Amino acid sequence: MMxxxxxDDDRLVCAxxxxxxxxxxDITVVGVGHNGKEAIALYDRLQPDIxxxxxRMAEMSGLEAAEAILNTHxxxxxxxxxxxxxxxxxxxxxxxxxxxxxxxxxxxSILPSLRAVNIGQNVFGDDIIAKLPQLMDHRGATDFSGYNxxxxxxxxxxxxxxxxxxxEIAHELYLSEGTVRNTLTIILEKLSLRDRTQxxxxxxxxx
Amino acid sequence: MMxxxxxDDDRLVCAxxxxxxxxxxDITVVGVGHNGKEAIALYDRLQPDIxxxxxRMAEMSGLEAAEAILNTHxxxxxxxxxxxxxxxxxxxxxxxxxxxxxxxxxxxSILPSLRAVNIGQNVFGDDIIAKLPQLMDHRGATDFSGYNxxxxxxxxxxxxxxxxxxxEIAHELYLSEGTVRNTLTIILEKLSLRDRTQxxxxxxxxx
DNA sequence: AGGGAATAATTACAAATGTCACGGTGAACT
DNA sequence: AGTTCACCGTGACATTTGTAATTATTCCCT
Numbered sequence: 001m002m003x004x005x006x007x008d009d010d011r012l013v014c015a016x017x018x019x020x021x022x023x024x025x026d027i028t029v030v031g032v033g034h035n036g037k038e039a040i041a042l043y044d045r046l047q048p049d050i051x052x053x054x055x056r057m058a059e060m061s062g063l064e065a066a067e068a069i070l071n072t073h074x075x076x077x078x079x080x081x082x083x084x085x086x087x088x089x090x091x092x093x094x095x096x097x098x099x100x101x102x103x104x105x106x107x108x109s110i111l112p113s114l115r116a117v118n119i120g121q122n123v124f125g126d127d128i129i130a131k132l133p134q135l136m137d138h139r140g141a142t143d144f145s146g147y148n149x150x151x152x153x154x155x156x157x158x159x160x161x162x163x164x165x166x167x168e169i170a171h172e173l174y175l176s177e178g179t180v181r182n183t184l185t186i187i188l189e190k191l192s193l194r195d196r197t198q199x200x201x202x203x204x205x206x207x
Numbered sequence: 208m209m210x211x212x213x214x215d216d217d218r219l220v221c222a223x224x225x226x227x228x229x230x231x232x233d234i235t236v237v238g239v240g241h242n243g244k245e246a247i248a249l250y251d252r253l254q255p256d257i258x259x260x261x262x263r264m265a266e267m268s269g270l271e272a273a274e275a276i277l278n279t280h281x282x283x284x285x286x287x288x289x290x291x292x293x294x295x296x297x298x299x300x301x302x303x304x305x306x307x308x309x310x311x312x313x314x315x316s317i318l319p320s321l322r323a324v325n326i327g328q329n330v331f332g333d334d335i336i337a338k339l340p341q342l343m344d345h346r347g348a349t350d351f352s353g354y355n356x357x358x359x360x361x362x363x364x365x366x367x368x369x370x371x372x373x374x375e376i377a378h379e380l381y382l383s384e385g386t387v388r389n390t391l392t393i394i395l396e397k398l399s400l401r402d403r404t405q406x407x408x409x410x411x412x413x414x
Numbered sequence: 415a416g417g418g419a420a421t422a423a424t425t426a427c428a429a430a431t432g433t434c435a436c437g438g439t440g441a442a443c444t
Numbered sequence: 445a446g447t448t449c450a451c452c453g454t455g456a457c458a459t460t461t462g463t464a465a466t467t468a469t470t471c472c473c474t
Contacts (some may be wrong), residue, residue, distance in 0.1 A: 005305045108327075108328075110321065112326050119316045120315075120316055120324070120333065123328045123330055124328065163402075167430085178394050179452050179454095181433085182452085183433085184432075185433060188432080194370070195431075195460085197404045198370035201411070310466085371459090383424080385424060385425085386421085388461070389463085390422095402430085416474105420469100421470080423466100424465105424467075425466080427463085428462080428463085430460080430461065432450080433456100434455100437454080438454100441448105441450090441466100
């Protein structure tokens, strides 16, 4: 028996989803919540197999709640429900470790998707798959947190990653070439790399 | 009733999959093939709801077959079966428009995944989702067509893109360091680049 | 057998790169 | 004022890198 927790702002949506879900005899909706905080509390208490949750909610968003829950329950299976596919949230949801992304209106797909998720798969709509390449491309700046990289150092890193040599970088940043070289040495030390080529590679791999 | 076409090199695998599938009363295996060519022919003739196909096959690979089929039947739902998740193929499969990627050994997940795909979802295992960001980075091997790059040159390019220096590359390829340098000069000339760092960047940007 | 053509090595040289130790700011703190 | 500290620059050095000219080797060709 699959135990599902449903969380959505809109009580009407909760009700209709509950109805749809319980068409499957192997499914029980063990709880219903209406914002992120409730989601966290209910998840802790009920330990459902799957959490079906809206992304946009007052009080606390689905993303925040998901993050909190996955912090405690690393294996949690969380499926997001949304009225439309919202680019910005999708990548975050994926990074967080969500198991999928469903469109509320698409009633038919909810049940089969849940079953697929239940046995360990991830489920995404066509629209999202189509957008994936762009989304991944669009990925934010390289993450240097944890390496203690200063702003100036970052300026240099970016230019190394553009293929500039030290003279060009010095000129662009109004520094002497020597300073650029020294700073680069510091950067390589901080990132445990050997040369500018490895730095450029690091830059493109970490995003 | 879902009509499935199964294509796999290994007859034993075909048989066991067929058995598993027909546990679901709403599923029929309408045909079985053993290589890419058969897949194309059978698909044309049977017009199944879903094509479940191995990626690696003698004669003609699953990828080639999928490409051909999707050319004619743009809406075709194709699911790849594989014994392990093979990075190189995954991105190609995604680009092609495959609906998912299943692990053969994971019997349980096959049936629910099929149903999810049938109603229009895409299904992927956890391992693949985890790798997605890198895969997108990595999408396809860098395209050097039009630049007239030889195999040996490509070997060197790949290693430059891994951050190796000339000595290391020479050692890995059983060449002298001088030869590596000379070849690198040729490569840079061909690609109109200035140094190895720009080459590494080029490598990661063009894919 | 002799004449390319392709591939690998060697050599030499100039330029870029990475590393270090050191000196000179100037701002901030007490 | 004195001190610390972060920042920029310089000079010197070893290494790596990129380029070019030249030679050796092999294979192919007719």
